[in-house]
Structure formats: structure tokens, C-alpha cells
Amino acid sequence: MNKAGCVVIGLIVTVIALILLAPTHTMSAILLDMLYVHPFSWTLLVIGLAFAVVGIMKADDEVAWPWFVAILVGVLWIGWLIIQKPLMYAELYKNTVYEVDSDLVEQSSIRDIPYTVASTNFTNTNPDSKTGPGDLDFVNGKWIASVNPTNIWNKFSMPTQGFFQFDPSSADEVVKIVQQMPYAEGGFFGNSETFYVRSKDYFSEFSEILYVQDPENKEVFAIVSLMKRAGFSRYPYVSSVMIIHGDGNYENLTIKEAEADPRLKGIALKPEWLMEQEVIAYGYRYGVGVIFSRDGRIELQSSNVNDENKPPFHIETKNGNYWYTPYSPLVSKGLKGIAMSASHDIDGPVYIWQLPANQAYGGADFMTSLIEGSPAHRDYAWYRQTGETKCGNITVLEMVPVIREEPNGNKLYFLGYVSTAPNSVEVLFYSIVDPESQVVYEDMTTPAEVNSWLRGDFELKPQTETDQIEISTTGVCSIEDIGSQLTEDLIKMIDNILAELERRIK
Numbered sequence: 181m182n183k184a185g186c187v188v189i190g191l192i193v194t195v196i197a198l199i200l201l202a203p204t205h206t207m208s209a210i211l212l213d214m215l216y217v218h219p220f221s222w223t224l225l226v227i228g229l230a231f232a233v234v235g236i237m238k239a240d241d242e243v244a245w246p247w248f249v250a251i252l253v254g255v256l257w258i259g260w261l262i263i264q265k266p267l268m269y270a271e272l273y274k275n276t277v278y279e280v281d282s283d284l285v286e287q288s289s290i291r292d293i294p295y296t297v298a299s300t301n302f303t304n305t306n307p308d309s310k311t312g313p314g315d316l317d318f319v320n321g322k323w324i325a326s327v328n329p330t331n332i333w334n335k336f337s338m339p340t341q342g343f344f345q346f347d348p349s350s351a352d353e354v355v356k357i358v359q360q361m362p363y364a365e366g367g368f369f370g371n372s373e374t375f376y377v378r379s380k381d382y383f384s385e386f387s388e389i390l391y392v393q394d395p396e397n398k399e400v401f402a403i404v405s406l407m408k409r410a411g412f413s414r415y416p417y418v419s420s421v422m423i424i425h426g427d428g429n430y431e432n433l434t435i436k437e438a439e440a441d442p443r444l445k446g447i448a449l450k451p452e453w454l455m456e457q458e459v460i461a462y463g464y465r466y467g468v469g470v471i472f473s474r475d476g477r478i479e480l481q482s483s484n485v486n487d488e489n490k491p492p493f494h495i496e497t498k499n500g501n502y503w504y505t506p507y508s509p510l511v512s513k514g515l516k517g518i519a520m521s522a523s524h525d526i527d528g529p530v531y532i533w534q535l536p537a538n539q540a541y542g543g544a545d546f547m548t549s550l551i552e553g554s555p556a557h558r559d560y561a562w563y564r565q566t567g568e569t570k571c572g573n574i575t576v577l578e579m580v581p582v583i584r585e586e587p588n589g590n591k592l593y594f595l596g597y598v599s600t601a602p603n604s605v606e607v608l609f610y611s612i613v614d615p616e617s618q619v620v621y622e623d624m625t626t627p628a629e630v631n632s633w634l635r636g637d638f639e640l641k642p643q644t645e646t647d648q649i650e651i652s653t654t655g656v657c658s659i660e661d662i663g664s665q666l667t668e669d670l671i672k673m674i675d676n677i678l679a680e681l682e683r684r685i686k
Contacts, residue, residue: 203378216383217414221260228253264413266468271413272461282531284583284590285497285520287634291318292627294578294597295489296604298323298346304605305354306344310334313344314365317390318494320446322347324391326365327356335368343391343400348627357393359400362428365389377422380430381406385416387453389424394443401425403444405451405526406432416457418526421449435526446501448494448523455492455503456480458530459519463510477510478517483544485579485596492519493580500524504581506544513543515615518581518592533592541615544579544594551576551596551611554620556648563601574608574651575601582612584634592616595630598623609649612640622647 214222228250235246295316302313302325311334313325323346329338340361347355363376373389384406393400402424407416421438423431433441438449463478464470470477480491492503505519517534535541542550552562561572575598582593596611609623610630621640624630633640 203375203382208374208378208382212383212385217385217409218264219414220412221257221264224253224257224260228257263468263471266464266471268413268415269457269461269464270468271411272415272457273464275410275415275417276458276461277527277529278462278465278532279529280532280534282520282533284518284533284592285499285502285531286585286590287495287583288498289321289496289631289634290582290595290610290627291495291580292348293323293346293607294580294599294604295323296577297597297599297607299325299488300604301346301354302344304603305356307356308341310338311341314340315388317388319390319392319448321496326361326389326391328365329367332368335364335366336371339364339367339371343393345393357400359426361402361426362424376424377404377406380422381420381432384408384419387451390447392443392447399426401443403447403449405449405454407451407454416454418450418454439524439526444524446524448501448503450503450521450523450526450528452492452494452503455505455519455521455523455530458521459492459505459507462519462530462532474510478507479510481506481508481513481515481543483513483548483579485544485548485576489578494523495581497583506581508543509540512540513545515541515543542618547579547594547613547615547618548576548596550613550618550620551598554611554643555645556623556643557611557620558645559648560651565602570602573601574598575604576611577604579613582634585636608651619643623649625649 231246231250231253235243235250238246295318299313299316302316306312306327308327310329310331311327312330314328316323316325325344326340327342327344328340329335340363342356342358342360345355345357346353363373364371365373367373367375369375377384377386385408386404386406390403391400392403402422404422404424405418406420406422408419409416418435420435421433421444423433423443435449438444459480460478463476466473466476482490491507492505495502495504499522501523503519503521503523506515507517507519508514509516515535517532520531520533522528551557552560560574563572563575564570577597577599579594579596582595584591584593592615594613594615596613598608598611600606600608609625610627611623612621612630612633613619614621620643622643624633632638
């Protein structure tokens with residue numbers, strides 16, 4: 181081989197090595213997955229492919245044993261792919277403390293607004309075409325999102341520019357904080373948050389970055405709970421907590437240091453992703469064999485109404501901030517129980533409140549239907565979209581659990597945020613549903629009113645037709661589709677139009 185060929189091969193090998201080793205989310209993830217998270221599965225795959233190559237090379241010699249070994253290893257590899265996650269969940273269950281048949285942890289206050297309203301307000305008030313809001317998190321009673329570059333070129337070069345914060349108590353509800361970070365969340369290669377974190381602690385995983393504003397110097401700093409893997413099953417655990425400052429400096433705290441740090445008081449140091457994994461792991465309490473029997477298997481409750489902000493929900497309770505995770509039996513959207521864990525206590529127990537074996541409640545979508553069909557809501561124009569046809573202008577955005585202390589013990593309700601649609605920029609009212617009795621109660625118009633009810637200052641009555649809150653509603657669909665509407669729907673449209681005109685005249 182000539183020198184030019186050697187140089188080309190050397191360059192190719194160097195590029196491949198850099199691609200595999202570079203600490204970015206697109207590149208080092210390959211190495212992390214192969215050699216750290218799932219080493220056994222990749223080892224089997226490489227061995228199987230190696231024997232297949234030998235089989236091809238020996239084909240002219242009619243040697244069959246490499247193919248036999250390759251097929252055998254391939255079968256083992258497929259089998260391992262099937263059981264590797266269940267094995268991880270079973271081991272995670274053994275290494276997590278669960279307190280079963282626990283009482284519900286009563287709530288102290290609600291989130292004023294849901295995820296969608298904050299997100300819409302952030303997007304609509306963004307003044308810059310080069311940036312946009314990133315992932316939203318509910319931190320210290322407020323929604324906050326980083327302001328990140330939005331196009332490919334800027335993601336290579338521009339760092340995170342600041343933060344959006346939704347503060348309902350402020351005259352300007354959306355507050356923009358201008359402050360650069362030493363990375364761009366969602367950036368590319370050396371400009372990414374993954375590059376920054378893994379350049380400090382290479383074999384670390386993280387699922388999200390939280391942002392907190394220091395009340396003294398007003399600096400916003402980032403909090404990243406770093407996770408590692410343990411054992412043959414590679415179950416995850418939090419190893420340390422990193423604090424990243426805007427000037428590029430960082431602190432790597434132990435779990436005890438992070439939990440005791442006054443700057444991090446009330447912060448969710450247990451990552452939302454890890455809470456999800458611990459809840460799923462509870463479904464493997466009878467061992468790996470449940471992948472076949474499904475005995476006790478559960479999943480996080482899924483629904484259409486909670487598609488933007490699915491559980492776990494970060495809730496303020498009388499015992500501090502908790503992750504509340506409604507869960508369902510496998511392949512079901514009903515409610516079987518709620519897993520709760522203090523979000524600041526990284527290795528704290530997971531409390532399991534569960535309905536009896538022969539009982540389940542309706543899920544979030546079912547309770548949304550109860551709200552829409554309740555006596556005072558039947559004449560509202562609920563938002564619907566079928567193809568290009570859009571009707572109505574109000575919708576239920578989220579259904580979140582609410583725990584209220586009552587004389588007979590802590591009681592589970594669900595709270596629905598009723599908002600404008602299709603652009604959800606405000607909450608019209610708050611609707612409470614009892615999942616056990618399926619009763620929808622009187623609506624409340626302010627978060628202060630809901631919090632007062634939570635404290636037990638007054639009782640709600642079941643909703644009646646006379647409890648309707650007067651809001652502007654319209655059920656008119658696209659005029660092009662008017663010929664396809666049913667007669668009763670057209671009559672309802674006319675009634676809604678006349679009612680709206682009368683309201684405007686008054």
C-alpha cells in the first residue's frame with residue numbers, strides 16, 4: 181500500500197474514533213450504549229457478526245460450524261434483547277424502597293396554570309426569530325424554560341440566551357431573563373449541553389436540566405442530576421448533582437451535599453425520568469417472569485388530554501414537593517393507583533396508594549368526558565377537530581390528581597384546567613371531579629379559590645345546570661363544511677351565534 185493510501189486509512193480511523201469518543205449526544209451515545217449501558221447485548225452482536233464473517237470467508241471450504249455458532253449467538257442476542265429491560269426493572273425494584281398501601285399525601289396548593297398555557301404564552305411573546313423556548317419545567321412554583329437557538333447554524337455557535345419565566349403574580353406574566361449559559365440546550369456537537377456535562381463527567385447520563393434563579397444575585401444556574409448504571413442488569417441511580425453557572429464554572433455535589441444545599445431547597449433532585457422508571461419497576465415486583473404472565477404489570481397512565489404534560493406531575497404537598505404518578509394496569513387507560521415520592525429526596529421511598537384488586541377508576545380521558553358532559557357544561561362549545569374541520573373554542577388541557585384532607589382521611593380528586601382553544605393562553609376555570617363517585621363539582625375561577633377549598637375552608641356542591649359560568653363560546657365550523665353538518669348541529673350553531681351577538685350588544 182502506498183503512502184497516500186495509508187494516510188487516507190489513518191484519517192478514516194481517526195474520524196471514526198472521534199465520532200465514537202466525542203462527548204456529544206449524537207456521538208458518545210453510541211459508545212455509552214455499547215460499552216456502558218448495554219455492553220452484553222453489543223458483545224453478543226459483535227461475536228455473532230464475527231462468526232458470520234468467518235462463515236462467509238470459509239464458504240468455499242464448505243465449513244459450516246461458523247454459521248452454526250453465528251446462528252446460536254444470534255438467538256441468544258435476540259433473547260437477551262427481550263429480557264434485558266425486564267431484568268433491569270426487576271433489579272431496580274430490588275434497589276428501590278417501596279412503601280405499599282400508603283396513605284395519599286395531601287396537597288397544599290395547585291399549579292396556577294397548566295403546561296400548555298405557559299408554553300403558548302412563551303412562544304407567542306418570543307421577540308427573536310433566532311431563538312425559542314426549550315423544555316418547560318415547574319420549579320419553585322413557576323414555569324421556566326431556557327431560550328435556545330432554533331436553526332441549524334445557530335445551534336452550532338450560539339449558546340442558550342436566557343430564560344422565559346411565567347409569573348402570574350407579575351404585571352407582565354411572561355418575564356424574559358437575559359443571561360447566557362456555557363452551552364446551548366439542544367445545541368450541536370461542542371455547543372451542546374451534553375458535550376459540556378460529559379466533558380466534566382464522561383460516563384454520566386441525564387434526562388433534563390432544571391433552572392433556578394438565585395434570589396440574592398439573580399443569577400440563573402442549571403441543575404443536572406447525573407445518573408450512572410450498576411450491576412449486570414445496568415439499573416440506573418443518581419450518582420451526583422452538577423450545578424452549572426453562567427460563567428462556565430460548575431460544582432459537582434454528592435447526594436448529601438445537594439440535598440442539604442439551601443440553594444436547592446425544594447428542587448426536584450430525583451429526575452422525572454428516574455421516577456418513571458421506578459414506577460414501571462414496581463410492576464416487576466414478582467420477577468422477570470411477569471413479561472409472560474403480566475401479573476402485577478403496570479404502566480404510567482396515558483391519555484389524550486395529558487399528551488403534552490404526562491405524569492409524573494410535580495405537586496406541592498404539605499410534606500414538600502412530590503412526584504405524583506397515576507398508573508394503570510398494562511394496556512389500559514384506567515386508574516389503578518398513584519405512586520408518590522419526595523422529589524428532593526433522591527433515594528427516598530416510593531409510596532404506593534392502590535385500589536383493591538377488583539377495582540379501578542376511569543382514566544384521565546374518561547374524567548374529561550365527565551367534565552364536558554356535566555350539567556353546567558353541556559351547552560359549551562367544546563373544541564373538536566376532524567380533518568380540516570375545527571369546531572368549538574374551549575377545551576380541558578390537563579387532568580391532574582388533587583389530594584384533599586377530609587374528616588374520613590385524605591381524599592383523591594382530579595383537577596381539570598379548562599382553557600381557550602385552539603390557542604390556550606389563559607385558564608377559564610378549574611373543574612373538580614371525584615373519580616370514585618364520578619361527580620363533577622362546582623367550577624372555580626381562580627387558583628386562590630381552589631387552594632382555599634384544598635385547605636378545607638369550604639365545601640363544593642355537585643354541579644347543577646344553574647352553576648354555568650358565563651364565557652364566550654362558539655361552535656361554528658369552517659364554512660366550507662357547513663353542508664355536511666347535521667340539522668341539529670346547524671341549529672345549535674345558530675343559537676350560539678345569536679347568543680354571542682346578544683352578549684356583544686349588551
